[in-house]
Amino acid sequence: MYTYMKRPLIAGNWKMNTSPAEGIALYKTFLEGKKKGGFRQELEWLVLPPFTHLAGLQNLGDIQVGAQNCSHQSKGAFTGEVSVDMLRDLGCRYVLVGHSERRQYFKEEEEELTGKVALLLESNCIPIFCIGETWEEREKGSTETVLERQIQEVFGHFKAISSEVVFAYEPVWAIGTGKTASVEQAQAAHAFIRQVWTRFVGENKAQSTRILYGGSMKPDNAEGLLSQKDIDGGLIGGAALDAEAFLNIARQFPK
Numbered sequence: 001m002y003t004y005m006k007r008p009l010i011a012g013n014w015k016m017n018t019s020p021a022e023g024i025a026l027y028k029t030f031l032e033g034k035k036k037g038g039f040r041q042e043l044e045w046l047v048l049p050p051f052t053h054l055a056g057l058q059n060l061g062d063i064q065v066g067a068q069n070c071s072h073q074s075k076g077a078f079t080g081e082v083s084v085d086m087l088r089d090l091g092c093r094y095v096l097v098g099h100s101e102r103r104q105y106f107k108e109e110e111e112e113l114t115g116k117v118a119l120l121l122e123s124n125c126i127p128i129f130c131i132g133e134t135w136e137e138r139e140k141g142s143t144e145t146v147l148e149r150q151i152q153e154v155f156g157h158f159k160a161i162s163s164e165v166v167f168a169y170e171p172v173w174a175i176g177t178g179k180t181a182s183v184e185q186a187q188a189a190h191a192f193i194r195q196v197w198t199r200f201v202g203e204n205k206a207q208s209t210r211i212l213y214g215g216s217m218k219p220d221n222a223e224g225l226l227s228q229k230d231i232d233g234g235l236i237g238g239a240a241l242d243a244e245a246f247l248n249i250a251r252q253f254p255k
């Protein structure tokens with residue numbers, strides 16, 4: 001049963017940046033900034049630091065801490081992997097799955113992504129499932145085909161999806177490039193994702209599913225994106241390492 005309300009979500013993906021000590025300092029700067037106010041009250045805050053930072057950031061403040069990845073195996077002889085249970089023990093409720101950098105550099109595909117989502121849902125964790133087209137795919141007019149395939153190839157394996165899933169629409173051509181999707185491009189993609197998701201969870205749940213935009217979001221382009229009907233928050237990479245920029249993006253959520 002869905003028991004959450006649709007709160008806007010801001011999530012900062014730190015990728016492989018900062019030392020553990022720098023991560024604590026950055027987190028504390030966010031806490032200080034957050035105390036000053038000026039943010040939409042129900043805004044949900046999340047940072048996604050490297051695994052090595054998770055223990056040190058636990059219980060430091062009211063900004064949630066999640067993970068950038070997890071293993072698709074539950075435990076055992078998988079050297080170098082980190083399991084969903086380990087992450088849960090460290091207080092992670094949200095875990096990114098299928099970020100385009102993982103798809104591109106680590107060749108993560110259907111089987112691994114499905115395994116990760118299955119373990120997260122079983123453990124009452126919330127996958128932030130990333131999807132998005134490359135520039136070539138957009139130019140060919142296949143954005144919708146790609147988005148639909150990325151959803152279907154993973155969620156098509158589940159009989160019923162009763163726990164929360166968050167989507168992140170991240171056009172690959174906009175990640176870390178300084179190019180952002182226009183508000184029209186982003187809104188159209190988000191509306192399409194919601195329409196596809198309706199087939200999996202029905203109208204009510206699809207309407208209350210959060211779909212984040214990610215791809216070079218910055219203080220000066222966030223307001224237009226975040227005011228779109230189907231954009232329920234942001235997944236922020238580069239700008240999430242700059243406390244002032246991250247806080248200024250958080251200030252752009254419509255009141």
Ligand code: PEP
Pocket residue numbers: 013170174175176177178214215216217235236237238239
């Ligand atoms: C990301 O990596 O999820 C991301 C959105 O990066 P950036 O904001 O740097 O484009």
